[in-house]
Amino acid sequence: MSSFLLRRVLPTSARAFSTSTPRSSFAKMTIIGRLADTPEVQATSTGHQILKYAVGTNSGPKDNQKTNWFKVTSFLPEGPQRDFIASLDKGTLVYIEGDASMSQYEDAEGKPRSALNIVQQKLEVLSPKKPQ
Template sequence: MSSFLARRALTVSARSFSTSASRSSFAKMTIIGRLADTPELQATSTGNEILKYAIGTNSGPRDNQKTSWFRVTSFIPEGPQRDFIASLDKGTLVYLEGDASMSVYQDAEGKTKSSLNIVQQKLEVLSPKKQQ
């Protein structure tokens, strides 16, 4: 093998591996859907405020569509960006990128339940709410 090809093979191989320190595992989600309701400001036990909202997505044929609901939390600090998100109307089409995690808990009847939690990293408005 020529020295050029050997260097080329090493360069390609080197690019496919990361030399940075390993990070703990994480999950990311990307969702395009409509707001289930106007985002709601909620106070935390530490006195901070967070935004909570849900996004709905539809799948399947029109006569048999299934809707999936995703609960989202936003930790954006007070300011124009948070005010803008809080003012969005129900039905607004949005693009969301967020960190996802699962939690398991017991409901009031003692049944084990699981919940998908999404923490907003990026939110973009794609179109205003549907016209009726």
């Protein structure tokens, strides 16, 4: 077999699927759920302010539903967007997109627990507070 044909049949190097520089891995999440309480502004140890809230989602049949809770943090600067989110009522149905990470901690009784934390990238209000 000629060297020309051999080069056409046998690739000499693998092709990359991406031309961007490699980054560290990360996880993205999308959640649709209801606010567990009114979001609150908290000060960090560095003097910055962040917005923290929890979102609950339900799964399973109506007579045996399970609720999952997600802790969400927003690093939005002071302004209309942050003020709008901070004014949302408990029970508001929201759509959240963000970066996810797991953390381990001990609860008040000393039992090991884990939590899924979300850093908000996008929030949309889908409906106001659920009627009572």
